[in-house]
Amino acid sequence: MREKEVKAKAKEEEKAKKAAESSSTKVVEDLDPTKYTENRRQWIQEQRDGGKNPYPHKFSRTHRIDAFRAEYKDKVIENGKFIEEEKVSVTGRIIGIRGAGAKLIFIDLEGDSEKI
Numbered sequence: 001m002r003e004k005e006v007k008a009k010a011k012e013e014e015k016a017k018k019a020a021e022s023s024s025t026k027v028v029e030d031l032d033p034t035k036y037t038e039n040r041r042q043w044i045q046e047q048r049d050g051g052k053n054p055y056p057h058k059f060s061r062t063h064r065i066d067a068f069r070a071e072y073k074d075k076v077i078e079n080g081k082f083i084e085e086e087k088v089s090v091t092g093r094i095i096g097i098r099g100a101g102a103k104l105i106f107i108d109l110e111g112d113s114e115k116i
Contacts (some may be wrong), residue, residue: 004049061091090116 047054058116068090092111109116
Protein backbone atom coordinates (compact mmCIF):
# COMPACT_ATOMS: atom_id res chain seq x y z
CA MET A 1 0.00 0.00 0.00
CA ARG A 2 2.77 2.41 0.94
CA GLU A 3 4.61 1.68 -2.27
CA LYS A 4 1.48 2.47 -4.27
CA GLU A 5 1.05 5.75 -2.37
CA VAL A 6 4.68 6.70 -3.00
CA LYS A 7 4.36 5.88 -6.72
CA ALA A 8 1.08 7.82 -7.00
CA LYS A 9 2.64 10.82 -5.27
CA ALA A 10 5.69 10.70 -7.56
CA LYS A 11 3.39 10.49 -10.58
CA GLU A 12 1.38 13.53 -9.43
CA GLU A 13 4.57 15.51 -8.84
CA GLU A 14 5.81 14.61 -12.32
CA LYS A 15 2.50 15.76 -13.87
CA ALA A 16 2.67 19.02 -11.91
CA LYS A 17 6.27 19.54 -13.03
CA LYS A 18 5.37 19.02 -16.71
CA ALA A 19 2.41 21.39 -16.42
CA ALA A 20 4.61 24.03 -14.78
CA GLU A 21 7.25 23.69 -17.50
CA SER A 22 4.72 24.10 -20.30
CA SER A 23 3.07 27.14 -18.69
CA SER A 24 6.35 28.75 -17.60
CA THR A 25 7.82 28.98 -21.11
CA LYS A 26 6.37 32.49 -21.53
CA VAL A 27 7.44 33.45 -18.00
CA VAL A 28 11.01 32.40 -18.77
CA GLU A 29 10.89 34.51 -21.94
CA ASP A 30 9.61 37.49 -19.95
CA LEU A 31 12.42 37.09 -17.40
CA ASP A 32 15.14 36.70 -20.00
CA PRO A 33 17.59 39.56 -19.28
CA THR A 34 18.46 39.95 -22.95
CA LYS A 35 14.83 40.80 -23.72
CA TYR A 36 14.39 43.33 -20.88
CA THR A 37 14.12 46.40 -23.12
CA GLU A 38 11.68 44.69 -25.46
CA ASN A 39 9.52 43.48 -22.56
CA ARG A 40 9.58 46.92 -20.95
CA ARG A 41 8.51 48.66 -24.19
CA GLN A 42 5.72 46.13 -24.62
CA TRP A 43 4.46 46.71 -21.05
CA ILE A 44 4.54 50.52 -21.50
CA GLN A 45 2.60 50.26 -24.76
CA GLU A 46 0.02 47.99 -23.10
CA GLN A 47 -0.42 50.58 -20.34
CA ARG A 48 -0.89 53.39 -22.88
CA ASP A 49 -3.32 51.31 -24.96
CA GLY A 50 -5.34 50.67 -21.80
CA GLY A 51 -5.61 54.42 -21.20
CA LYS A 52 -3.22 54.47 -18.23
CA ASN A 53 -0.20 56.71 -17.81
CA PRO A 54 2.84 54.45 -17.28
CA TYR A 55 4.68 57.28 -15.50
CA PRO A 56 2.10 58.95 -13.24
CA HIS A 57 2.88 61.82 -10.87
CA LYS A 58 2.67 60.76 -7.26
CA PHE A 59 1.95 64.23 -5.91
CA SER A 60 1.48 67.76 -7.10
CA ARG A 61 3.96 70.48 -6.30
CA THR A 62 2.97 73.71 -4.61
CA HIS A 63 6.12 75.71 -5.42
CA ARG A 64 8.72 75.78 -8.12
CA ILE A 65 12.23 75.74 -6.65
CA ASP A 66 12.95 79.32 -7.71
CA ALA A 67 9.63 80.50 -6.17
CA PHE A 68 10.36 78.50 -3.01
CA ARG A 69 13.77 80.13 -2.60
CA ALA A 70 12.33 83.60 -3.18
CA GLU A 71 9.48 83.08 -0.68
CA TYR A 72 11.52 81.52 2.12
CA LYS A 73 14.81 83.38 1.63
CA ASP A 74 14.15 86.03 4.29
CA LYS A 75 11.84 84.02 6.57
CA VAL A 76 13.24 83.69 10.09
CA ILE A 77 12.27 80.71 12.22
CA GLU A 78 13.41 80.30 15.80
CA ASN A 79 15.55 77.29 16.67
CA GLY A 80 13.50 74.26 17.66
CA LYS A 81 10.24 75.59 16.19
CA PHE A 82 8.36 74.21 13.20
CA ILE A 83 5.70 75.78 11.02
CA GLU A 84 3.31 72.84 10.92
CA GLU A 85 0.33 74.62 9.38
CA GLU A 86 2.30 75.25 6.16
CA LYS A 87 2.87 72.39 3.73
CA VAL A 88 5.21 72.83 0.78
CA SER A 89 5.88 70.39 -2.06
CA VAL A 90 8.74 70.91 -4.50
CA THR A 91 9.97 68.67 -7.29
CA GLY A 92 13.38 68.30 -8.85
CA ARG A 93 16.25 65.99 -9.54
CA ILE A 94 18.44 64.76 -6.68
CA ILE A 95 22.02 65.67 -7.54
CA GLY A 96 23.82 64.76 -4.36
CA ILE A 97 23.29 63.04 -1.01
CA ARG A 98 25.74 63.61 1.82
CA GLY A 99 25.63 62.12 5.28
CA ALA A 100 26.80 64.20 8.23
CA GLY A 101 26.38 61.78 11.07
CA ALA A 102 24.10 58.90 11.96
CA LYS A 103 20.82 60.78 11.49
CA LEU A 104 21.66 63.91 9.51
CA ILE A 105 21.55 63.79 5.71
CA PHE A 106 21.88 66.65 3.21
CA ILE A 107 20.19 66.29 -0.18
CA ASP A 108 20.85 68.65 -3.11
CA LEU A 109 17.72 69.11 -5.22
CA GLU A 110 17.93 70.88 -8.58
CA GLY A 111 15.19 72.04 -10.90
CA ASP A 112 13.83 75.13 -12.66
CA SER A 113 17.45 76.32 -13.03
CA GLU A 114 17.79 76.62 -9.23
CA LYS A 115 19.16 74.42 -6.47
CA ILE A 116 18.14 73.83 -2.84
